[in-house]
Amino acid sequence: MGDKLVIVVDEGLDRGVAANVIGLVGISIGHHINNIVGPDIHDAAGRLHLGMSTIGLPVLGADADGLVRIHQATAEHSEVTVLDVTDAAVSSRDYASYTERLRDPSQDWRPLGLALFGSRRQVDRLTGRLGLLR
Numbered sequence: 001m002g003d004k005l006v007i008v009v010d011e012g013l014d015r016g017v018a019a020n021v022i023g024l025v026g027i028s029i030g031h032h033i034n035n036i037v038g039p040d041i042h043d044a045a046g047r048l049h050l051g052m053s054t055i056g057l058p059v060l061g062a063d064a065d066g067l068v069r070i071h072q073a074t075a076e077h078s079e080v081t082v083l084d085v086t087d088a089a090v091s092s093r094d095y096a097s098y099t100e101r102l103r104d105p106s107q108d109w110r111p112l113g114l115a116l117f118g119s120r121r122q123v124d125r126l127t128g129r130l131g132l133l134r
Contacts, residue, residue: 003055004120005033008070009113009133011061018133021085021113022059028083029057029115061133064110070126071111077126080118084111 007025009018030037038051062070074082088109092098101107116123 002120003118004123005029005036005053005055005057005115005117006123006127007057007059007113007115008062008067008127008130009059010064010067010111011133012064013112017090017112020090024085024089025083025113025115028085029117032083033081033115033117059133060127060130062130066130067111067114070116071114073126074114074116077118077122080116080122080126083115083117085113086111 007022007029009021013021036053036055038054040051041049043049071082071084074080086102086109088101088107089098090112092101102109116126
């Protein structure tokens with residue numbers, strides 16, 4: 001049936017914050033998901049176009065509570081790779097403060113965006129009722 005990759009973003013975010021979250025998730029996807037980037041291509045004029053994703057990447061929207069539920073449900077789907085961007089990441093000035101906030105049990109955080117990669121069946125179980133981010 002094949003693999004599927006989706007991004008799910010809190011649909012209540014301001015447009016700029018949502019774009020930032022999607023960008024951060026995209027960087028993580030490129031680093032952590034192997035074999036999804038195609039080869040570099042030279043166009044007819046000889047310009048180089050660096051490889052891009054060889055699989056589709058829908059960006060879906062969920063309300064904040066729905067995103068939390070999906071994030072929690074991924075614990076039951078260990079074969080699905082989960083990449084998250086949290087409010088702790090967006091509000092931290094650097095990676096050290098982000099790490100500190102995630103590790104501090106007195107600090108709450110919530111997901112703002114997720115990427116899910118795995119079998120189409122498992123990813124659809126987690127996100128099948130969501131629509132495209134508007």
